Structures are given as C-alpha cells and as structure tokens.
Amino acid sequence: MTAHFDLAALDMLVAVAETGGFTAASARLGRTQSAISVRIQDLESQIGHRLLERSRRGVTPTDAGERLIAHARRLLAIEREALADLGGASASGRLRIGIPDDYMDAYLRPLIARFAAEHPKVELELRCDLSKRIEPALAAGEFDLAVVTQDPNRPIGEVLRREAMIWVAGRGHRPELQEVLPLALFSEGCRARPRILQALGAAGKAHRLVFSCSHTSGMLSAVEAGFCVTALTESAIPPSLRRLGPADDLPALFDLSVGLIIGPQPGLAARRFADALRDEMAAPRLAA
Structure with missing residues (x-):
C-alpha cells in the first residue's frame, strides 16, 4: 500500500456514495464517469479491497467502502478547513433545504443556531414537506440539499441514520x-x-x-x-x-432510513451544512 491517499479520488468516492451513482457524481464534480471510475479503481488497487457494489438499485459501498468513506469525509473536511484558513474562504449566499418537519424538530433545530453563528454570511431557507415531494423538487433545482425518508423500493441519497x-x-x-x-x-x-x-x-x-x-x-x-x-x-x-x-x-x-441528498455542484455552504448534519445525526439520542 502506498503511503498517501489521493484526496481527489476520495472526493470522487464520497460523491458516488452520496449521490448513489456515477452519473450523478459526474454532474456534481464536473468530471466524466470514466475518469471517476478509473480513480476509484486505483483506490481499490491501493488498499486491496472492493469499495463499491453495483446493482439495479444503484451503487452502494461495500463494508470496506463504508469504512474508507468515513475516513475520507474527515480528511476532506480537514482539507477544506485548511484551504478556508489560508485562503480566507467563507461560506455565503442562500442555502435552500428541504426536510420533513419531524426531522426538523429532531435534528435541525439544535443545528441551525450553531451553523448560523459559524456562518453569518449564509441565508438559510428551509421548507418542510413530505419526502416524496422534496425529492423531485431537489431534482428540479428548488433545493441545494434535502433530508428525506428514503423510499425502501427506490432509496436515493446517503443514509444518515436509521x-x-x-x-x-x-x-x-x-x-x-x-x-x-x-x-x-x-x-x-x-x-x-x-x-x-x-x-x-x-x-x-x-x-x-x-x-x-x-x-x-x-x-x-x-x-x-x-x-x-x-x-x-x-x-x-x-x-x-x-x-x-x-x-x-x-x-x-x-x-x-433517513437520507441526505445533495444537489449537483454544491457550494461551500451546502458542503459545510452537510458535514454538520452528518455529525448531528450521528450523535446518539436519549430515549424520551
């Protein structure tokens, strides 16, 4: 195994896992599907494990893929923090989020104030609706990211929590x-x-x-x-x-299954909110 990971390849792996396929990952990253496939194959050769499985439902990570994706998210977050610190980059603009209101109360309520304090230049716009209406609205460009209850027959997005x-x-x-x-x-x-x-x-x-x-x-x-x-x-x-x-x-x-769906080519605000949401929803909940 070589001593260092290719961060761009890790970013591609995360994008495929989060979007559920190479086509959507290609649209998000602005890279061809073949280029993404080759870089992920290089990762598989590097670590000696298959990372993705293809099926009629889409592309899903293997056990090894899930483990590497967890590490990749932390590495990519550190990279973004370093770039922001040295380059003065800050999230700004409007961030449009779709979410069912029961998840709003359980997860976004404690997150919103913290995110707003950390990113004062971001305008948060939230719309609560049923998951089956949120998904096509995101596909139509009405949201930058969404939290949904996944359709068990046609799951879309990255699983945040069960x-x-x-x-x-x-x-x-x-x-x-x-x-x-x-x-x-x-x-x-x-x-x-x-x-x-x-x-x-x-x-x-x-x-x-x-x-x-x-x-x-x-x-x-x-x-x-x-x-x-x-x-x-x-x-x-x-x-x-x-x-x-x-x-x-x-x-x-x-x-x-609670899923996170991120629109194509997400901005800095969407990427940072998604990272914060992953952390929030991974935290254990106390029984009422």
Missing part, C-alpha cells in the same frame, strides 16, 4: 385499550403510512383512522389529547407521550 418507528399515546390516556384502535396518521403520501397500516393488517388488529395531518405539531396535539395513538420516529417522541408495543397488543414496527 430510525425505529414506535407506537405512542398520550400520558394519562389509554386509547390502545379500545376494541377498535383509534389511529392518527400523517397525510397520504407519507412513506411510513402504508407500512403502518400493513403492519396492523398483518397482525389482524382492528383499527380506524380518526385523525390525519400533514404536520408534526398537529399530530402531537391529537395524540396528547388522548383520543388516538400514532407511530413516530424514535427521535421525534416528546416527553408528553408514552411508548407502546407488543405488550399493549400492538404489532412490532419497522425502521426508516
């Missing part, structure tokens, strides 16, 4: 004891909604939809009022709710 879905009800209320479970769900188009209904159906659990809403605040208000239960990602559960599960005659649920 979130367990948990049944919840209001403290001091027992709606789960009703013979027909009163259920609150996010509006149609939510990627978790059909999977929740499928889990209830597979378990033969009688249920009826009593409340539907497109925003987390409305959902929390309904559940806290005590007349229904819902399922939330673990990080979105506030102290005002209590957790339910198989002991309450409710079926086990699933994990959601």
